[in-house]
Amino acid sequence: MMKILSQRAALLKPSATLAISAKEKELRSQGVDVVGFGAGEPDFPTPAWIREAAKKSLDRGETFYTPVGGSLDLKKAVCRRFVEDYGLEYQPGEIVVSCGAKHSLYNIFQATIDQGDEVLVFAPYWVSYPEMIALSGGSPIIVPTREEDGFVPDPAVVESLITSRTTAMLLNSPSNPSGVSYPQDVLVKLAELADKHDLLVISDEIYDKLLYDNHSFTPFATLPGAKNRTVTVNGVSKTYAMTGLRIGYLACPRPELVKAATDIQSQSTSNPSNPAQAAAVEALNGPQDGVLQMRDIFERRRNLMMDEIAKIPGLRATRPDGAFYVFLNISQFVGKGGIADSTGFAQYLLDRYAVAAVPGGPFGSEDHIRLSFATSEECILKGMDRIRKACAELG
Ligand code: PMP
Ligand code: GLU
Numbered sequence: 001m002m003k004i005l006s007q008r009a010a011l012l013k014p015s016a017t018l019a020i021s022a023k024e025k026e027l028r029s030q031g032v033d034v035v036g037f038g039a040g041e042p043d044f045p046t047p048a049w050i051r052e053a054a055k056k057s058l059d060r061g062e063t064f065y066t067p068v069g070g071s072l073d074l075k076k077a078v079c080r081r082f083v084e085d086y087g088l089e090y091q092p093g094e095i096v097v098s099c100g101a102k103h104s105l106y107n108i109f110q111a112t113i114d115q116g117d118e119v120l121v122f123a124p125y126w127v128s129y130p131e132m133i134a135l136s137g138g139s140p141i142i143v144p145t146r147e148e149d150g151f152v153p154d155p156a157v158v159e160s161l162i163t164s165r166t167t168a169m170l171l172n173s174p175s176n177p178s179g180v181s182y183p184q185d186v187l188v189k190l191a192e193l194a195d196k197h198d199l200l201v202i203s204d205e206i207y208d209k210l211l212y213d214n215h216s217f218t219p220f221a222t223l224p225g226a227k228n229r230t231v232t233v234n235g236v237s238k239t240y241a242m243t244g245l246r247i248g249y250l251a252c253p254r255p256e257l258v259k260a261a262t263d264i265q266s267q268s269t270s271n272p273s274n275p276a277q278a279a280a281v282e283a284l285n286g287p288q289d290g291v292l293q294m295r296d297i298f299e300r301r302r303n304l305m306m307d308e309i310a311k312i313p314g315l316r317a318t319r320p321d322g323a324f325y326v327f328l329n330i331s332q333f334v335g336k337g338g339i340a341d342s343t344g345f346a347q348y349l350l351d352r353y354a355v356a357a358v359p360g361g362p363f364g365s366e367d368h369i370r371l372s373f374a375t376s377e378e379c380i381l382k383g384m385d386r387i388r389k390a391c392a393e394l395g
Pocket of ligand 2: 102
């Protein structure tokens with residue numbers, strides 16, 4: 001029989017988050033009044049001056065290749081944000097721009113992981129991490145956390161999972177899907193562990209600007225001794241509401257890693273879209289007050305969603321410190337009404353109540369579903385009312 005698929009393609013699971021978003025859009029196009037809690041993207045329009053920058057770039061004829069790892073202007077704009085926001089000094093030669101932060105992560109895994117290498121991944125985790133690590137031949141080692149601890153990892157548990165094959169630690173604080181932001185003392189302990197065991201740290205800081213209450217953001221690279229072993233990943237998708245323009249980046253003071261990520265990109269996608277880079281330059285260099293306004297709106301929506309959850313018997317959730325997701329505990333309802341797991345619950349919500357949510361399984365928990373509050377207050381109220389009815393029906 002003709003061999004078509006590689007083993008790694010055959011084993012790969014497609015992105016559950018993108019699948020739900022697609023399903024949501026499809027139902028809406030069929031006229032179904034679906035409440036979308038699936039989307040992992042801001043619902044605000046991309047700011048006008050950012051769109052304008054992309055148009056002007058096209059009109060200037062910037063429809064050709066740029067340097068593989070991004071234009072110098074964009075690398076400088078990235079460095080500027082690091083220094084102005086966090087006092088972190090990077091040189092343009094320490095930045096690689098890619099087609100979204102997801103692509104930056106993909107390049108990093110391809111550049112650093114050998115067959116059998118172990119990478120620590122903290123649960124609950126973003127759906128793409130284990131798959132991307134496995135695609136590069138590595139083994140994701142899941143570090144369990146406890147919901148009672150607000151999903152904050154215990155450094156002693158982390159250390160107990162480190163073996164001679166562990167090469168890297170992958171962090172995402174604030175986290176998708178739980179919204180937890182790791183406290184400073186835990187981050188310091190993780191930095192000490194990385195130092196003690198000589199691990200590379202990949203810090204996905206895509207939600208750094210979306211922190212609520214009095215939380216402030218600590219870039220991992222600013223922790224004592226951490227910068228030289230840290231690859232910071234970020235992008236413009238979430239902060240400036242421009243997910244579809246596909247610009248993300250990494251920053252790392254290790255020339256060999258920067259070169260390897262660029263070389264991998266040179267043999268796969270080449271440079272990210274030229275006009276999208278121009279738009280990202282404007283986003284990073286332009287006024288930043290819109291980011292705060294968006295953050296404030298997200299915070300109000302989080303409060304609203306948490307208030308509504310508190311009113312529904314049987315449901316509970318850890319209050320997210322950041323990002324725009326609530327990781328809702330639905331364990332009371334598993335086993336009822338033929339619902340076997342988180343996928344069953346999400347399917348039940350979609351089929352009977354037209355509420356789209358992402359099952360927790362692909363994030364590492366069958367006791368949860370993920371609700372995105374990147375949607376209007378009206379939709380939050382409508383969707384939570386439907387969830388209340390769904391739970392009441394299940395009893
Ligand atoms: N990391 C996390 C934790 C995310 O939630 C996302 C969501 N898209 C990304 C990375 C990638 O974002 P993008 O590729 O749009 O920059
Ligand atoms: N990161 C977002 C999410 O978790 C967008 C979709 C994706 O890239 O996975 O929903």
